[in-house]
Amino acid sequence: MKYLLKQATIINEGTSTVSDVLIQNDRIEKIASTIEDGTAKEINCEGKYLVPGSIDDQVHFREPGLTHKGNIHSESRAAVAGGITSFMEMPNTVPNALTQELLADKYEIAANSSIANYSFFMGASNDNIEEVLKTNPKDVCGVKVFMGSSTGNMLVDEPTTLNKIFGEVPMLIATHCEDEGTVRRNMETYKAKFGEDVPIKYHPEIRSEEACYLSSSMAVELAKKHNARLHVLHISTAKELSLFENKTPLAEKRITAEACVHHLWFSEEDYAEKQTLIKWNPAVKKKTDREAIWQAVLDNRIDVLATDHAPHTIEEKNNTYFKAPSGGPLVQHALLALLEKSKQGVISKERVIEKTAHAPATLFGVENRGFIREGYFADLVIIDPNKTTTVSKDNILYNCGWSPFEGTTFNHQIEKTFVNGNMVYDNHKVIDQSNGRRLSFNRFD
Template sequence: MKTVIKGGLVINEGKKEHLDILIEDGRITKIAANISEANAEEINADGKYVLPGCIDDQVHFREPGLTHKANIGTESRAAVAGGITTFMEMPNTVPNALTQQLLQDKYDIAANTSIANYSFFMGASNDNIEHVLQTDPHNVCGVKVFMGSSTGNMLVDETATLEKIFSEVPMLIATHCEDEATIRRNTEIYREKYGEDMPIKYHPEIRSEEACYLSSSKAVELAKKFDTRLHILHISTGKETELFRNDIPLKEKRITAEACVHHLWFTDEFYDEKGTFIKWNPAVKTAVDRDQIWKALLDNRIDIVATDHAPHTLEEKANTYFNAPSGGPLVQHALLAMLEKSKEGIIPLERVVEKMAHAPADCFQVKERGYLREGYFADIVIVDPKQDQTVTRESLLYKCGWSPFEGTKFSHVIDRTIVNGKTVYHNNAIVEVGNGQRITFDR
């Protein structure tokens, strides 16, 4: 089957051009003006944007072990409904993905249930370096190190252990950076003052700028010492942005960074309205922090925009501050949120595509995805900029059934999402045409 996408405004590699795209056998075979192809299905994209599918380098889809919150099947469908065609999922499931067999178990689940393309991080702990070193860099996105609290045995904050990981692991290491000792000290202070009735607005004072910077700067120091390929996730403070450089191209960087949609959208002023629905680790902080993260994103000190999609049930989120878990669902509206910021004049459309598709592909050296190029896999999103939508609970595909964006009006809609040449989302509905693929890496 051949498919031609006709008449759309293609936004790709820093350009906006009216071009047609020919798809055959799951790949893009031609990009040109006015393609005419006999016996091809035609998709009319007139008046719409045509983008490469987004690559989300940080999600928590909760399977195995936490499937009352979410699973790979439900969340991958929410992802494609939001224009995310590829995801990279984290190891803090139950059990933690700390052995090659447990990692493979997740790949097996995805092969049977994920509608999007996928990869899974290998987890590092205090005592599994031999398993970590068996990880194949050609078909696993990276190794995840929690330098801040996590589940099970995944907190790694001893210098000797970190030095062993940073010195011996040859592939990309992605880190969650918050200093655990600082957080515990702050927690004791606020618990003594407020007890279980502590207001959510103090969350960014417990998980503070100091906690973030101490850990992020330590990770950078270790990476420089051992020439580690380091990727720091979800930067939440302006101070941390000073750790990164923008004087060399992304492909030459050994240390890279990610910003998440919630840290680019929300500030501490939203806690009164949203409460624990915007309780994340690291915390949403001040408007000044948000502005500095935007500045670093736009000047290329921060390389990637991702989601840290991490759903919990409404019942779990309704708990008091100390008992409500951190995290929230975001994959269905992340691209729409960034397109909204583009419409507001904060970021050009071309840069949205760069930060959500091109840069993740370059950062992780993803093979033949992240760009609209002849020969690449046809992972494509068509966006209608002339329709708007308001997020309602009924419109959500998340298993958890809620969103921090409920009530938000976006100025665009995802018209169609194509994964490996097949339409998987169209007319506000999932199209069940089979499963996505395990992505590979040019390393």
Template sequence: MKKLIKEATIVNEGLKFKGSVLIDNNTIEKVFPYAVPKDFDFTGVEIIDASGLLLIPGAIDDQVHFREPGLTYKGEIATESRAAVAGGVTSYMEMPNTKPQSVTQEELQKKYDRAAEVSPANYSFYMGATNNNLDEVLKTDPTKVCGIKVFMGSSTGNMLVDDEKTLSEIFQNAPTLVATHCEDEATIQKNIAIAKARYGENVPVSRHAHIRNDEACYISSSKAVELASKFDTRLHVLHLSSAKEMSLFSPGTVKNKNITAEVCVHHLWFDERDYITKGNYIKWNPSIKTIKDKEALWDALLSDKIDVIATDHAPHTREEKNNTYFKAPSGGPLVQHSLTAMLEMTNKGVISIEKVIQKMCHAPADLFRIDRRGYIREGYYADLVLIDPNKSWQVSPENILYKCGWSPFEGQEFSHQVVSTFVNGQEVYKNGVVQDGLTGMRLSFLA
């Protein structure tokens, strides 16, 4: 049956206008700006009244950790993708630092097979690079895999690539985009030694921004940019966190860039003052830093130096997070709340809603060259989200869908609420309920 999402306020490609969208099976058949034609045949068409609601393309999150296989006590592809669609995220790209790691084509394929069974959102998975798996990396099909993940700094999963020859060969020969986690390990270890000399094992979490500081980030990010410039690599630098790194990137349209930049919601929302109340619950790698760093990230985002907003969704249990600084893992769950958090910033006048849609929907699709997603266009897949811009709600354990059961946004009131999420034309989420038995598609990419 066809569906007509009728009389919504559509936000798409820098415009905001009243209109309707006709869905046929899994694609957008027609976009009607303003009124549906009087001669439109409504026979056999399901009408969805969207009066007073916003209609946007589904958000695309280019960096998540769903913890399957091997770490499923923290999260699973099924649970975290359900949280994603509840938050208006219709497509995600998941990271390789699971157990086992996705560092062979065989292990990578197992993730795709699992997602095909249980993920209500569309999906792709990064191929992971190590110091000794170049042969496997080079087998990656650029039309079927979003990119190659390179940890140029150690984080959860211990996949540090620090061999200079291997790094050069990856950047020189990568068959697709290279996405990097950039923190310099030597700088971090030096800062850890300084902190331990002062505090012993009882280092306060507020020192996280000093241990994983802007210098550690800049040294590594500048190295990645240097390698990409040398070898003409498609480079995407993930979760930028410091003002210092912004000098490495240029403003412009994402389609015209070979080197692109991402910022995550937590680096835009929190700063080091929040460690007092949030503690390890906002301990991420790279670290949340100063208010000046946060302001610089916003400036770079608004001037198009930074291209994409993502989450680095990385759940851990409360028990793990309630440990001491060195024992508490870095990362936190965000994918259910990223879109509403950024829309909250539109209410505060920090960013326009058109810019939010550009950074969370259009730009990821363009940057990764995703086939027919990220826009409300005729012939594109019907990945769409209806949002009530006037329905306040509060994040609480009762409405959190992450398997870990907590969020750094607990207690936060948001002014926008996701009403419905459509993935390939299927209404997978509606009024607080994820529909069982519906699955997304594997993302494909234009070479």
């Protein structure tokens, strides 16, 4: 199908301009003030935003092995409904993606079922460095290292192994940073005091600032020692922000950082209402942490914004502290939540698009995506700033059927989403007629 988007307010590369956009096949064919093409399906975008689709660099779509929580098809449908057109998924599925064969299995599942474009991180463990080194940086987004507890055999805590990974892996290393020893000691302290029923408000004390900083600083130290390409995920504390700088252009940075929507939206005050629904690792912490992370987003110490989308069933979440799993579903509402912050004056809408589309594309070297440019893939989102979206069970697309944003009204609405030139979402309906594609990369430092 050929589409002609008329008089859209294009938010792209720091500016907002009104133009027409012609989509032909899978690409953006032309951008101009006026385009006429009688063979294209015309869509009136007057008064609406046209933005590049978000590239979410951290999701857990739960397939294989945990599909009662979600699967690549269900969660990618929710993603495109939320304006996310590409995702990078983590290796802590069951089995863990710790071999090239298991990694290939995930790509095959996605090729047959994902509505959005996709990539999958290769998993590292204490004993699979040979497999890790076989990873192709051209078509795999990076290597994931859990420097804190995770599913199965994925905790990497041996100093020799960490030095080997940081010293020998030539591609991007993404880390979950929480010091395991600190977390376990804190757990024992609170378990001795409360037993199994620790109040959720103590989650940020158990998965503490100290645990985060000890681990993040170790990762940064290792990266500097070996000149490795490090990307630290889901920063949750003000203290960690001192580890990152904002003078080097993003395309040249060796050490980068990500923040997630929940650490920018919630604070410890929300545990009283939301309880374990907002239990994440790393934990949502103080208001002062949230404010500091926002400042780091604005001054470019934080490079990208993501979701860490990690669905669990509501039955699993409605449990006592130690039994309730960490994580929550976010891809359908992340862009709306960030645009709400732009409406509140916290961040400009241009910066939202920079941090969710341009910056991930630059940071990972995603080929021909993340920008509205002639010749680039037509991964595009039309947003109506004059309509609202109220999150309710009736319109949640996650397989798990709930959201921490239930009851929230956002002052924007995702109207249409295109992936590779195909309309995959149109006015509250996902169109299951085409699949996304495997992402390719061109940053090999």
